[in-house]
Amino acid sequence: MLIQIANLILQVLVSIVAGACLLRCYLQWLAFNLGAGQSKSIGAYVLPLSNWIVLPLRRFVPSIGRFDLASCVAAYLLILAKISILLLISGATSIDISWLALALVDMLNLTLSGLLGLVFINIILSWVGTGTQIQFLVSLLVNPLLTPIRRVIPNFGALDLSPLALLLILQILQIILGNLKI
Incomplete structure (x- = not known):
């Protein structure tokens, strides 16, 4: 039961934040202006959800042309953390x-x-x-x-x-x- 509850909570949280990171990557690939200062732009929703993990990653993970690799890596790391937590809760002993x-x-x-x-x-x-x-x-x-x-x-x-x-x-x-x- 604990694993199911943890899975539900982590699935919802990670899907929202990782989804925002993936959407950010796709929007940048489409050369869409996220408009960080505009309150009615999609960026007003995507940026606050993803900035906390994407901006630090950009120091180490550069973009490849229009492809925002840092956003993609952020989504991957979030999903990897979710899987790791769930597997450790279920009793996995090694990575x-x-x-x-x-x-x-x-x-x-x-x-x-x-x-x-x-x-x-x-x-x-x-x-x-x-x-x-x-x-x-x-x-x-x-x-x-x-x-x-x-x-x-x-x-x-x-x-x-x-x-x-x-x-x-x-x-x-x-x-x-x-x-x-x-």
Whole structure:
């Protein structure tokens, strides 16, 4: 029971903070201005959640072009810490190299889960709200993933099947990652 409670608490906390680090990395890759001084920007939410771990890491982990490696490493370290705590609570006696691989698989799974959520939000917002700031932001995040699929799938007029194809691809990748974890 203690392990389940610790797992729930750590999963929620780490998913939020590591997710913010991964979102920060993706936004920087898209050359999105996080607008640290703007209260209505996505940066007002992402930066406070991730600055405490990303900024110190930037002293040692440089960016690679537009790829914010420090944010990615921060997410990985958070997930590795969660796995380490849970395994130590469950009675593991030594650190194993498989923990490193398990953390990488968990980070990729968190990334895929976040992308699945963004695609669902994009679909719902395309039905109900047009022209809102949140719809613009979500479209900005999802469109780079949909563009290559739209080149392959034929246009059916008002019916856009590319989000469905992207959802299928992301879920297949999650199944593959789930089988790697076993």
